[in-house]
Amino acid sequence: MANSLDDVVSGALRVLGQYGLEFCSMRRVAGELGVQPSALYHHVPDKQTLLALMADRIVAGVEVGSDPEKAAHALRDAMLAVRDGADVVATASAFRLGDSRLENELAALTSADVARTVLLYVFGHTQATQMHRQAAQVGILSEDPDLDASFARGLALILR
Template identity: 90%
Template sequence: MANTRDDVVSGALRVLDAFGLEFCSMRRVASELGVQPSALYHHVPDKQTLLALMADRIVAGVEVGDDPAKAAHALREAMLAVRDGADVVATASAFRLGDSRIENELAELTTPDLARTLLLYVFGHTQATQMHRQAAQIGILAEDPDLDASFARGLDLILR
């Protein structure tokens, strides 16, 4: 049975979860799907497109609504739920790959500058949180119980 684009994205997210972004290669994704790497290019033209699709999938359930703080927390939780999720989403955003729905909706709710600042804060804090948690899991650092609270404090400062 032939793979679909959705299968390729799902496979890439499984590779991401197992190996992290640094080792999430087209070759590994193809191996995960049991195909040759060239078969992936029937579904995605390049790794950047795949990265954008992965980012879109990671944030697909995030609703902006009418509360930017709630949206920021939801975005953070969505990225934290996936190994290196913040790196994937932040990279896609920085290179303007994929869906910018969240940024656009935040900009309509606030201002374009505040929306961008908010996203950069969420990306940065979430990336730092993920790195810290990964380091704590392997014993390099002690757990930091203040990461969630510090996120909320910083978010409050930005929104004030």
């Protein structure tokens, strides 16, 4: 049975969860799906497109609504729920790949400059949090109980 685009994105996210972004290759995704790497190119033209689709899937459930602070926390939670999720979403955003819905909706509530600043802060803090937590899991660092609170404090400063 042929794989769909949804299957390819789901397979890529499974590979991401198991190996991390550094080792999330088209070859590994193809192996996860039991196909040759060339079969993936029927669905996506390149790895960057797949990365954008992965980022879109990671943030799909995040709603901006009328509260930028709540949206920023929801975005952070969505990225933290996926291994290297912040790296995937930040990379896609930096290269202007994928859906720019979140930035546009935040800009409508605040301004384009504030929206971009909030997103960059969320990406950076979440990336640092994920790295710290991964290092703590393997015993390189101890857990930092202040990561969540420091995120909230910094976000409040930006939004003020």
